[in-house]
Amino acid sequence: MAKDRPTIADVASRAGVSKGAVSFALNGRPGLAQATVDRILAAADELGWRPSNRARSLSVSKAFALGLVITRDPAVLSSDPFFPAFIAGVESVLATRGQALVLQVARPGEDEAAGYRRLAQDGRVDGVFLSDLRHDDPRIDLLSELGLPAVTLNRPEGDSPFPAVCLDDRPGTVAVVEHLLELGHRRIAHVAGPQAFVHATARSDAFVATLAAAGLEPVAIEVSDFTAAGGIEATRRLLALPERPTAIVYANDRMAIAGLGAAQQAGLTVPDDLSIAGFDDSELAEFVHPGLTTVRADPYAFGEAAALTLNQLIDGAGTDDTVADVELPPARLVVRRSTARLEES
Amino acid sequence: MAKDRPTIADVASRAGVSKGAVSFALNGRPGLAQATVDRILAAADELGWRPSNRARSLSVSKAFALGLVITRDPAVLSSDPFFPAFIAGVESVLATRGQALVLQVARPGEDEAAGYRRLAQDGRVDGVFLSDLRHDDPRIDLLSELGLPAVTLNRPEGDSPFPAVCLDDRPGTVAVVEHLLELGHRRIAHVAGPQAFVHATARSDAFVATLAAAGLEPVAIEVSDFTAAGGIEATRRLLALPERPTAIVYANDRMAIAGLGAAQQAGLTVPDDLSIAGFDDSELAEFVHPGLTTVRADPYAFGEAAALTLNQLIDGAGTDDTVADVELPPARLVVRRSTARLEES
């Protein structure tokens, strides 16, 4: 059992001042002689005193914590390169401010609203990150109703009272398609993510638009679900097409890697018979055979920026300064061996 | 802004009782007439009152939260199937008790002790999960010094004051090796994880022991780092051996999948020229080509059991009932196409 922690009263009496003075000294407020401040801080140091979060929380009605609710199936969540890096980025800024991260994972079917409600009503967090934004996302109304500050990862469609931190998926997709066009491909298909998600449609829209700009139409667009199983399914359907595509652009690496497996199982050689591109640059992308051409973003920086922005919002709550949206550098194309020049057959 | 929440005093005055009575009614303590209890609960309901976590925290010196510190590189963390499912399992029990999960990810190089210290000193959590146990793990001394309750995932080597929740990795590894032996393999190599980790050595020990029981020695053991890059490296070294192994057992799927890529790149056909087995049954294992023979555990159940056990410990702190260790059903072999009968060449 750890010995009882010193309280602010102990520090005060040791320094020969009042509790109020200690509080002022700690928080660097003006109105104290430098000498007393020093004396107080010294006393605090000797006693090894650190203010109690719980007492502070009660007193100032703050949690000193941020929340992240991830609404995904755990199975889908694993092998997703985004969140671990994102969280690490978030924490790099929380650590310096003594804040904690409260994590909640909800299965898609479950009542995710309940999760946010709990976080808000229990006063667990001072704000939340809104990830995996959906079209007409009900969460933004929910959160403004709950009065819980939030930051959206990318911009929602309608009006949003919350600042957005954005990493545009489209330039990466455009780059992939242009890369394939340069390699001579004309029959290009797309395996998209669930169209409920803003980032999924952003990618498929960019895909279609880039082809259109070249005067082409997609061979097919298979809407899938970002899982490996879904990637397999979609790939099989595409390969069964009367006019098989010569290249497939997947909305994420997991589907792409699964698709690669499906193509190989179907007896095709990648990239000779079929070019394949992913999205995310997950760890395995580099190491599967052949290495996967994909698109790389920087989720760590995304996390940093989101945390910084959310804290700005929280700190300034009440102030009328609206917090500015943040635009991060877009994802970049990473060319590997899974895409190749189209051989005339 | 959400309207001001009602406090216990509001409920008390509405029900015409004292605050103490409300507290008793809420916590179902004896000593109140049933009629008053009903009246109080009704009043609370009408006002929509829920007790404030912050006030409770201060009053009873509890955080109503559990902590998980993950000491891994974010890049390594992604594409690890364990933690998302484990966390989901943990939360399935936390949700019913109104507890929250505080997550911290630390890079291996960083001072992880500082992370636990912060959690303890800030009173953020009532207990923590100790994952990725290492040999002579310094964290168990640290935590008992901090007086922070903990549960270890698997059993540490030395004496530990903490209950352990165990999922034995060895039977799975034994099963893999026996499977390969049955297929006629005799030259089997192993790509192990960092030997600082208890689970990594458990797997390599089981590997060696099972071969030994069959009167065999490993062709080679490559100690790697659980990453895809490490898996590639190790595989290349094994394939360059004068007497190439006919089968390789990897300590996790990520290295195995990368190794599969490396073997294919080296012109080998899996499983004809080389059998490959992993460990984890990550999502992609089923869908790479050929499908990966691997070992499946149940991290969700692991999380549930760990959370239950940690809460038992916390609830009973002070009591002398020591909390019993929990033994979970071991991981099971999943046979796919990446392993095959050895063809005499």
Add this chain to the structure above:
DNA sequence: TTGTAAGCGTTATCAA
């Protein structure tokens, strides 16, 4: 420049 005292919303103690 410093000290006093009143919150914050619970739980716990102890008379009545």
Add this chain to the structure above:
DNA sequence: TTGATAACGCTTACAA
């Protein structure tokens, strides 16, 4: 069975 009242440890008006 009840109802005051005192913690819990901090912040913050307001006095001095």
